[in-house]
Structures are given as structure tokens and as C-alpha cells.
Amino acid sequence: NAGVTQTPKFQVLKTGQSMTLQCAQDMNHNSMYWYRQDPGMGLRLIYYSASEGTTDKGEVPNGYNVSRLNKREFSLRLESAAPSQTSVYFCASGRTSGDLFGPGTRLTVL
């Protein structure tokens, strides 16, 4: 039972490049989330998926797209990376007793 896994752990991109961050959970949770955390800040919600087949925008969705591939997997795509997207990205899946977070992806956009 791995919980929430994220790949990659680290990534460096040049401005304008694209990439997809992968997230998977093995707990059969319906809801999954993507957050970003900037230095000295709390987490901000980018997108969420309340159930398989649905996705919705969170607080800071601009510049991102998501796919809920199946119940296990929820990916985040940056189509044209910008330096403002340099951040640590966390995926989470939801339980009624509190969400479980992945270890994060540290992304730098040059």
C-alpha cells in the first residue's frame, strides 16, 4: 500500500517547454487534488477531481491542465512552462478523515 505517489521528484524546464506531472493513489479514493506551494506560503489548489471523469478548477488554474485518467491516476500538465510556475507541486487524495499527500515534485522553470 504505497499511498500517493508522484513522478518525477525533480524537474528543470526551460521557458516554453511542456511536461506532465504524474500522480497515482492506491487507496480507491474518489477525490484527488493538485496543489502548488511557493516559498513561505501555504498550499494553493490548482485543480481537483471529485470523482473519476470530473475535473474542476481551483484557486490558481491558469497555465495548467489536468486529466483524471482513471480512479487511480490524476495528471497535471504544463503546456508552456513559465518561470512563475517554479514551485513545489503536491498531489493529494481525499478521505473523510483527512487528505493524504504525495511527496511532491520540485519544478524549476528557467
Add this chain to the structure above:
Amino acid sequence: SQQGEEDPQALSIQEGENATMNCSYKTSINNLQWYRQNSGRGLVHLILIRSNEREKHSGRLRVTLDTSKKSSSLLITASRAADTASYFCATPMYSGGGADGLTFGKGTHLIIQP
């Protein structure tokens, strides 16, 4: 926008002492959660308290919720070096049910001095 705000932003205490941090929020909620984040790591869920609860315990943790003041506190008793971390409160983003994500404060950075 961030719903919760933790206070203080930073706290340094001696090992064995108790640590108290507070969270204030703006709108009505049906639950509030506390998370811990060790440096460079993901968040770990500590405790969830529902709006109809006033106090909840988990090991050395005690959480209170005052919905009339829109505030919560996290008490860590008999602190240990391993408690050094940032602590965040989180509340439901939109509908109050929690399935549509959480909003976090900026956190309290707790340092336990040996």
C-alpha cells in the same frame, strides 16, 4: 485567497515544553484540519475536527475549535526535536464538504531546541 491564518509565524521552544499555535479563518466551515510538513517533504495529516466538536486529542496533540470566534488552536505537549516542522491549518475550499479541496494558511514554523 487563503482562508486560514496561523499565528505565530514562527515559534522556538525548548525540548519538553508545550507548543501552542493558533489558526483563524473567515467563513463558516464544517471541519478544520491540521497538517505537519517537515522541511522539503510532503504534508502529513495530523487531526481533523468537525464543527460540532470543541476539542479533540490524538497522542500528544490537542486541537480546539471555537466556531463563534472562527479560530482553532493546536497544542503539542512535551515537545521533541522531531516535532520541528511547519504546521498548517486547512479548511474546505468551497462547499464545506471538503471534496473540492482545501485552503491553507501560511503555516507556523516550529523549532524545538535540544
